[in-house]
Amino acid sequence: MTQAVVYVTRRDRITGYSVVGHAQSENTGGDVICAAVSALAQSTVNSLAGVAGVTPHVLRKPGMLVVRISKTSGMRWHDAQIILRSCTLGLTRLADQFPAFVRVRCKLDEPAASGINKRRKEARYGGLHNRH
Numbered sequence: 001m002t003q004a005v006v007y008v009t010r011r012d013r014i015t016g017y018s019v020v021g022h023a024q025s026e027n028t029g030g031d032v033i034c035a036a037v038s039a040l041a042q043s044t045v046n047s048l049a050g051v052a053g054v055t056p057h058v059l060r061k062p063g064m065l066v067v068r069i070s071k072t073s074g075m076r077w078h079d080a081q082i083i084l085r086s087c088t089l090g091l092t093r094l095a096d097q098f099p100a101f102v103r104v105r106c107k108l109d110e111p112a113a114s115g116i117n118k119r120r121k122e123a124r125y126g127g128l129h130n131r132h
């Protein structure tokens with residue numbers, strides 16, 4: 001199973017995502033779904049740099065991609081948010097259609113968040129991002 005985590009601040013700003021694992025290739029369709037997730041995740045990295053002009057912090061290892069962005073100003077931040085939201089939407093739709101292969105969840109990205117507020121925020125995003 002491929003698991004994706006989307007990192008979101010209290011102000012609903014996406015600061016990055018991680019994609020870990022592979023779809024189970026022994027099941028029919030698993031390789032195609034894994035390829036779709038990989039293409040979406042990698043094209044988002046390329047779009048952040050090439051379209052939004054934001055250089056993401058990227059960590060690649062076999063079976064893992066972690067992408068984070070730092071707060072930038074003005075239009076670059078806005079453009080980066082659109083690109084990241086598009087990636088989140090694509091991942092979520094794949095998880096909806098292929099829950100045996102893909103799981104997407106949201107994680108609050110604020111180190112100072114209290115446990116209660118963090119749970120509330122994750123619950124709020126749960127309807128959109130947390131998938132099987």
